[in-house]
Amino acid sequence: MAESLPVCCPACGREHRYCAPTFPCVCGAPLAPPVRHGAAPVEVLHRSWDDSWVRLRCPDCGRADQWPQPEFDCACGALVRLPVDGDEAGGQAAAGQAAGDEAARPRVPHPAAPGSSGQVPPPTARPPFRPVTIRTARDTLTAAAQYLKWLGFGGVRLAGDRTANGIDLRGDGLVAQVDPATLPTPLREVECLWLNCAHEDAAGAFFSLAGYAHDARLRADQLGVPLFVMDLTGTPQPVNDAADELIRHGPPD
Incomplete structure (x- = not known):
C-alpha cells in the first residue's frame, strides 16, 4: 500500500493526509503513482487530458501504461495535484512496495474524498464497483x-x-x-x-x-x-x- 503523506492545499493551506490510490495492472499486480517526498503540491486551475496522466511500468509483467496523476479535491474547492518521481523508473519502486500488500490485489479501492465527512463504509449488498476509464x-x-x-x-x-x-x-x-x-x-x-x-x-x-x-x-x-x-x-x-x-x-x- 502506498505511504500516507501530509499535504497542504496550496490554495487555502488546509492540511490533508494523502495516500496515492493503488490500481491493478491488467496482469493483476497493484501499482501506485510514486508521490515525490517534499515536493510542493500544485493547484490545478485548468485541467488538460495530457497533463492528467503519468507513465508507469509494471514490475511483474513489464507493461508500460498511462495511469491517473495523484490528485485530490480540497474542501475549499481547489483541485490539487501532487508531483511524482520520474515516470517508469519511479513507478517500479512504488509498484514493488504495493505488490507486498495482498489486500490491494486486484480491485480498485473506493476511498472517501479528502474533505468529505469521513471514511465511507463499503456497501454490504453490492459487488465491487468496476470503473470505466475516462479519456473523453x-x-x-x-x-x-x-x-x-x-x-x-x-x-x-x-x-x-x-x-x-x-x-x-x-x-x-x-x-x-x-x-x-x-x-x-x-x-x-x-x-x-x-x-x-x-x-x-x-x-x-x-x-x-x-x-x-x-x-x-x-x-x-x-x-x-x-x-x-x-x-x-x-x-x-x-x-x-x-x-x-x-x-x-x-x-x-
Missing part, C-alpha cells in the same frame, strides 16, 4: 451511469437533449448532471440540478471531473445535493455528506 467527455457520462446503476438505481439512461433542462442522466426516480469540463463546476449548475430534482420529485446526483467552486460546494450542502468528483479511472468519490449518505443507503425508498 462521453466516457465521463458512461462512468457516472455505471456508478448510479451500481448504487442501485434502475433504468439509468442518457436524458437526450441536455440544453433543454440541464439533465444528463435519468433513472427511476433519479436525475443526474455530469460536468466533464476542465474547470470547477459553478454554483449555477448545482442549483439547476436541485431545481430539476424538486420539479420532478426525484433524487439527484452531480458528477464533476474538475471539482466544484467553493460557493457551489456550500450551496450543495445547504440543499442536500450529493456531489461526486470523478477521477480518470472512472471511480467517483463523494465530497459531501449527501453523497456519503447516498453511498450508504442507495436510492430512497
Whole structure:
C-alpha cells in the first residue's frame, strides 16, 4: 500500500493526509503513482487530458501504461495535484512496495474524498464497483451511469437533449448532471440540478471531473445535493455528506 503523506492545499493551506490510490495492472499486480517526498503540491486551475496522466511500468509483467496523476479535491474547492518521481523508473519502486500488500490485489479501492465527512463504509449488498476509464467527455457520462446503476438505481439512461433542462442522466426516480469540463463546476449548475430534482420529485446526483467552486460546494450542502468528483479511472468519490449518505443507503425508498 502506498505511504500516507501530509499535504497542504496550496490554495487555502488546509492540511490533508494523502495516500496515492493503488490500481491493478491488467496482469493483476497493484501499482501506485510514486508521490515525490517534499515536493510542493500544485493547484490545478485548468485541467488538460495530457497533463492528467503519468507513465508507469509494471514490475511483474513489464507493461508500460498511462495511469491517473495523484490528485485530490480540497474542501475549499481547489483541485490539487501532487508531483511524482520520474515516470517508469519511479513507478517500479512504488509498484514493488504495493505488490507486498495482498489486500490491494486486484480491485480498485473506493476511498472517501479528502474533505468529505469521513471514511465511507463499503456497501454490504453490492459487488465491487468496476470503473470505466475516462479519456473523453462521453466516457465521463458512461462512468457516472455505471456508478448510479451500481448504487442501485434502475433504468439509468442518457436524458437526450441536455440544453433543454440541464439533465444528463435519468433513472427511476433519479436525475443526474455530469460536468466533464476542465474547470470547477459553478454554483449555477448545482442549483439547476436541485431545481430539476424538486420539479420532478426525484433524487439527484452531480458528477464533476474538475471539482466544484467553493460557493457551489456550500450551496450543495445547504440543499442536500450529493456531489461526486470523478477521477480518470472512472471511480467517483463523494465530497459531501449527501453523497456519503447516498453511498450508504442507495436510492430512497
